[in-house]
Amino acid sequence: MAAEQLRYRPTVRTATPWALGVLLVAAALALQTQLYTGQARTVTAIFMYVALALSWNLIGGYTGYASFGQVVFFGIGGYFTAVAMTHLGWSFWVALVASGLFAACYGALVGIPLLRLRGHYFAIATLGMAEGTREIVTNLPELTGGGGGITLPTVGAAATTPYLGNDGFYVLFLALAAIALLVTGVISRSKFGFALRAIHQDEDAAAAIGINTTRTKVVTFALSGFLAGMVGSAYAFQQVTIYPERLFDVEITVLMVVMVVIGGSGTVIGPVIGAVALQFVSEWLRQNYTDIHTLLLGGIIILAVILLPQGLANYVREARRTGEYSLLANVRRYRL
């Protein structure tokens, strides 16, 4: 009993992150009233990437399994929603949750063989899995519309759920980002979260202290699939017409990874910082340097990886502990 009481005694120190999280969401809601339509769309996209980056962070950041096929959950969630709403006449809200569950099941199914691989092999096997899944979706035209895309019923008698509009999607993606933040926050402090960190540091040692590493990894992969699947579902509804090339775009995976690495992998707030910063910079470049914005983005990624390889959140944490603020110390860490 005593241990239980100790564990649940809230202090200012443990309550602050939760309060900050609530404040963040409240601030985002307040921001909505201050934005033009175009700006609101940009911010909605930021929320989407926050949720996606947090989903990648669970498997890639905490567990250390660099999934380069994370977009598969996004795509599968989107296509499950499209098929359920078009062919089965489901309501969007049912399809949203069902898409998450479907993506989670898919994650568990492919995770069981793939999570036996480590390092680069896992990265590329997941990449191949995502590309292969895209081809399967492309080659089932009766179900998915194939390469020509599929259009969700949003108007007329076929519409199962009225279209949400800009304001509705702003709140929906904010809610998804908040859920992902909450899930990450809870996991980060739980025994499960420490099991993930243990697997990241030394999988054999983790197994030796009694962690069922296979089950833990598969559950985490499925959970990150659940989050990304719901985001994909919402994205499909927002876009109305979806295509395999877009829903399974490798670039979305890479963006998730970049955001997590820049922000700080294996932290709760890192992916949020990374997603907001990168989306903001990317959008700014797109507007001011339309022709070369991807080129500049590549340069920024290279610089960020060299100067802040551990990510902003980890850099600040370590710098405060050791008093070493020099970015050159970061460069020294991983260079040959």
Place this chain on the structure above:
Amino acid sequence: MTGFLQAVAYGLLQGGLLALVAVGFSLVWGVMNVVNLSHGAFVVLGAYVGLLVNQRLGLDPFLGMFVAAVALFALGYVVQRFVINLVVNGPIFITLLLTFGLELLLTQGMNIAFTANYQGIQTTYAGTSFAVAGVQIPVGRLLAFVLSVVVTVALVAVMNRTRVGMSIMATGMDRGAARLMGIRARHVYALTFGIAAGLAGMAGTMIGMVGTFNPASAGGFTLLSFVIAVLGGLGNMYGALAGGMLIGLVQALGGYFLSGTWVNALAFLVLILVLMFRPSGLVGKAFYSARLEV
């Protein structure tokens, strides 16, 4: 039956070329444990160099490919020496991201310099073909195939018989021990990457001669290189040759028997099956597995 034989012939010829695309990728991965996502961009850049010297100087692609090889060797050396070496000891997604950033830079740079239009290097002979027992053999592809095999064999000879090659192999096996023997690891890494980029440039010029390309082709070459490198075993150059042929065959036969774009999924299916059942590759053992982390 002739259709089947034609597909086999085409697959083998294409496979030899793919092997040359992948052999540098495999070398870099095997020696430095770096998965170079910008490899495909180097291939395409090589194709553009070959195209430029062909258009401006009228150089035949079989001469132009040496220009491409030298130019890309220099670029690759500089990139590894001054950029990738800075993060080479980091966790895997650090090097993956860095090379991805490089890929964005290169492909977008090429987009701006050469536009996104498909282009090809025109020759008088590449399009002609002759028949063997009813099977058409295109001359350009045959020459590219022979060249790929010769270059791969030459690369193995360089790696196993010269001081430079042996210092590369030694660094790949145990960097710490190699440094203690007086090998300059930074220089050797840069050399390795330069060689890989140079070979990619050669392969790119060949690809530009037998087909068309644009900057967006880069990603596809990187993925294929990956599949072939894993199939062949990391750093195993003959393995890359075998893996390339296998993938060429699988794709050609897939195109012959399957409809639609299912053929695109085949390479990945092969990849995942190999990863699950023979992660050290089809041919022998990957020598990287013997390496110690230093």
